Amino acid sequence: MADTHDDATRRDFLHVASATVGLVGTAVAVWPFIDQMNPAADTLALASTELDISGIEVGMAITAVWRGKPVFVRQRTAEEIATAAADDKADLPDPQLDADRVQKTEWLILVGVCTHLGCVPLGQKSGDPKGDYGGWFCPCHGSHYDTSGRIRKGPAPLNLPVPPYAFTSDTTIKIG
């Protein structure tokens, strides 16, 4: 067939329009197949966890699960609170005041995932190494966190994050 004729028809408005509409339709049709990988409705519904903290004594900690991640809930001793506050002035890689990291000074609530590459730091149980600053120590690549969960030494760039939470009563918190 005559090529010149082909080229003339292919530039035709109708063909460009059909091709455009077809491509746009295909592009839109791709979205459901991508969006299905996002969290499903039941996963999102589990986005908050309620926790009874009445059993945690001073100086003790428990590990709760929130969105599949460990959450450290610790009732700090007066000494730990004092160190944390004093260290506000220390040379912090990720400067933050202890007061900004807690709602009630005795309760420290953190997402227990090392900000380096995602290991769970040690320091929850009484026998665990707590690192050079008396908080947590990540055994994977040696990050040290203080009694406010702030990064002090090691490869981790940021403090242990504080999850969104609220005290629903004196003895229960809702995380998420």
Next chain:
Amino acid sequence: MSGPNFPNPIVRWIDHRLPVFTFMHHEMHEYPTPKNLNYWWNFGSLAGIMLVIMLVSGITLAMSYTPHTSMAFDSVERIMRDVNFGWLIRYIHSNGGSFFFIAVYIHIFRGMYYGSYKAPRELLWLLGVVIMLLMMATAFMGYVLPWGQMSFWGATVITNLFSAIPLVGEDIVTLLWGGFSVDNPTLNRFFSLHYLMPFVIVGVVVLHLVALHRFGSNNPLGIDTKGPQDSIPFHPYYTIKDAYGLGVFLVIFAGFVFYAPNFLGEPDNYIPANPLVTPSHIVPEWYFLPFYAILRAVPDKLLGVVMMFASIAMLFILPWLDRSPVRSGSFRPVFRIFFWVLFADCLLLGYLGAKPASGIYVVLARLGTAYYFAHFVILLPLLSIFETPRPLPKSISQAVTSKGTAAVIAALILVGGLGLGGTPAKASGGDIPKQDWSFSGPFGTFDRGELQRGFQVFKDTCAGCHGLKYIAFRNLAALGYNELEVKAIAAEYEVLDVPNEEGEVLMRPARASDRWPSPFANDNAARASNGGALPPDLSLMAKARIGGPDYLYALMTGYTEAPADFSLSDGMSYHIYFGGNQIAMPPPLFEDGTEYSDGTKATVDQQARDITAFLMWAAEPSLEDRNRMGFKVILFLLVLTVMLYFSKRKIWASVH
């Protein structure tokens, strides 16, 4: 290399080292195609596109599916309810299987009519039959994965076919099962193979295309192209024609996906697999029905299986049974008649495959089977000798014929009708009266007031015995309750908590994210409190029975006094519509059995309508989304198809 001269330097650079562009140019643009192909030739590319759609939807479904007997059914329901667009992807996949077969079957019949299996295209044809066989195996294993009743019993029946093999049959079946019955190992391996086979199909499709491009397409005249005046480049002529055909095909496909997604399926597959109870009427998917009819037509186990496979073997040896030198049926006056008789015979067998194997149906199935084989082994060889073909035209350009779109569309409708015939059980729910529902029809929506009243009936009346396990309290927001109301409803119920520090498992008030708690601790407790009968979970009830919501309404309202001459068994109630006229469930609804908070008078009829609407919502919560999206999608496809049609006319104007 004498490749085409590409203007783009990057393309040139790549093509020099990896000649993909030359290849594409050669196979698409230069590839000479007979200029007289009619619309029946569209179905090859349609089948290819369906394969891609099945791969994409299948791979994405596998991301949320769990191949374990205790979780498979639930994971499919989770896909339908919780995964983003999960219902859409699953309905695309389940209906896509059927449409893949529609395209392939039409493609095969086209090849048979126009003699596309004849020299030099025998291998092309054989590869095509291999693809069909692989598709059948893939479809069968895929149907097992949702682990519903039909999945389970289909798997049992089909794997047992192999037990007909003498001596080693039983061992082979045990090997297929990985145990002594269809069970978790079977499900696991079927999932693995169902995932693998489509890629094998892709491989054979590539071979099919290589073989096709060796001699090019056959054509409606069945004569060879004699030179450039007989052919046109594939692109743009057939790309646009295929695109237009695809538009039409997708409109019909979308019609099923959005407005009749369960039409081609079986209600029984919304009942979780139960190895102890076989459904009263088991049927394979429609695309297996003709073969199933042949299997059942033969009264001997081994012979039945042999005949069924032989019916496919006929296609393998077809090129050597039909010795007529004329390819196209258009020039074979007698063959042409028998071709259509065979086509009708296949439809008849398909119809019979869905009927119970008794009485006249068996006789007809035997006749149909006999004719099927006679066509191949007697009629075709004889026709090759005795038929006088009409004279062939000298060349394609001399006699360009063109069959209208109308015939193709008529055929699609016919196939749709076959699906209808293939599911006669649905139509024969005849004695259940049809009701008007706000949610039926393409623009159907749920009536929130009705749903809330129905939910009240469920709470007050049904929930004492029946579960609703796929509904979480949070889902009730769809009924029009706000967050606080949902929480308050949830708090009325208790669910098992996680073990506390002492290791005790206590109850806690339910939260919005919890699913509806079962009224009984386990199935045996439920049976014990209900005179031995297990009250079924109601989440899927509106989809799991023939007649759907009409059935539920009839069930609720069909109680009457037993006629004097009817002997009721102990603990049963007389029922007009229920099978055998007696049912273990006592009449559930009473005048004012519920006090509606909106002040509606709670007649039995009102309650029956409300609970039915509620259960329809529970079974198909995506219904409104589906209707709305379907409208947009089909509108879009119609516009696109019209545009493609005019583009096609314009491009083809120079040929005609």
